[in-house]
Amino acid sequence: MTAGSQIKVCKFGGTSMADAAAIKNVENIIRADSSRSYIVVSAPGKRFKDDDKVTDLLYAAFEARGDGVKFGEIFGKIKLRFDGIINSLGIVYDLKNIYSEIEKEIKLSSTPDYAASRGEYLSALVLAKYLGFAFADTKDIIKFNSKKVFDMELTDTLAGNALRGKKYTVIPGFYGSDPDGRITTFSRGGSDITGSIISSAVGADIYENWTDVDGFLTADPRVVKNPELIDVLSYKELRELSYMGASVLHHEAIFPVKKAGIPINVKNTFDKEKIGTMIMRHVDLPKDGGRTITGIAGKKGYSVINIEKSLLNNEIGFVRKVLSVLEKYGISFEHMPTGIDTLSIVLSGGEFKIPPERLLKEISDEVNPDAISLTNGLSLIAIVGHGMLHKQGTAAKAFAALAEKGINIMMIDQGGSELNIIIAVDTKDYERAINAIYGAFFG
Ligand code: ASP
Secondary structure, three states: OEOOOOOEEEEEOOOOOOOHHHHHHHHHHHHOEOOEEEEEEOOOOOOOOOOOOHHHHHHHHHHOOOOHHHHHHHHHHHHHHHHHHHHHHOOOOOOHHHHHHHHHHHHHOOOOHHHHHHHHHHHHHHHHHHHOOEEOOHHHOOEEOOOOOEOHHHHHHHHHHHHOOOOOEEEEOOEEEOOOOOEEEOOOOOHHHHHHHHHHHHOOOEEEEEEOOOOOEOOOOOOOOOOOEOOEEEHHHHHHHHHOOOOOOOOOOHHHHHOOOOOEEEEEOOOOOOOOEEEEOOOOOOOOOOOOOOEEEEEEEEEEEEEEOOOHHHOOOHHHHHHHHHHHOOOOOOEOOEOOOEEEEEEEHHHOOOOHHHHHHHHHHHHOOOEEEEEEEEEEEEEEOHHHOOOOOHHHHHHHHHHHOOOOOOEEEEOOOOOEEEEEEEHHHHHHHHHHHHHHHHO
């Protein structure tokens, strides 16, 4: 073991906690460095392609809570999974009473949060027992307000008070509680956020996020063959890439560590010597050159509302009126490129909270456009990197690569910060478009 004077928070994801063999690997990683002081865990994930993730089983158990037989079947699988892990780890740990309590509480629940959280809870209990570490329940230290919005300030104080100076503690990811003490979860994949919260609260030197891949890749490996690994990434680049589909880390995981500037190191539990991806506040790029773009990400399933009106650019309040309709229905938009007589609003497919025709009609009633239409079936591709700042030819290079493959660009959006260029293409062209852009910058 290396003697560590640093404080490291380590988060282990679902694959790292999937079975006893993986957990033994986790143990080796923790014991190899005494700085690894706070351990945040996910629920056991898949051991093989068609396996169940414990969290999915727990959501299913919640759905089946009114059907005794079905509930029993699903919950039986969860018990079997944890008992199997305990046996194979060679520890003695009887969870019978805890299982009964969980079954009872799920049946009384009106939302899935409590059920969903129990995978992380059990996972952390088992790992704490196995390692001989303390256990700290996030129910008491991670707080949400009554609207289920995470309360960073209160959490930072509570978690700091509870954990600072208490090294070697295992902490369940994914959940906290509301002001009434009811369990509340983050969105799926939220244990990454927990790791970040704990890092901030204990003043960690580094947040190690241990997962089942080598780190962030320059493109999705399901789309591009053997994309390069990104060794260093800035917080802002991470946000752009993870929001746009790079799924290694939850896209909100950055916020808690941001203020203190704690670096995140994404590493592979199953190939622990690899350096992984380091995510930092600033990435210093060489003035003469260095990389132009850091990575490419993308998502399918977008729609665009196209609005046309002559002299739109002179009409004060036009955009506000359009957006007031979206606000009325709680619809959030992704991008909004404008022209002198046109306005386009890009929505993700799931965001239509009312039938699209009705939304278009209400916008029409509000702003009386010359024409309004809807285009479905779009994909967005984000080309991300600080390296493009003040550099000529980045967009030209991407567009030329697309033109060469005969791919039509349906929309372009580049923010003033020059951190990303967003391109919309027909979904049928999505994979080809990403490969073309990848080839232009990394090929
Ligand atoms: N277990 C949760 C999920 O599957 C949270 C996590 O693993 O981060 O989404």
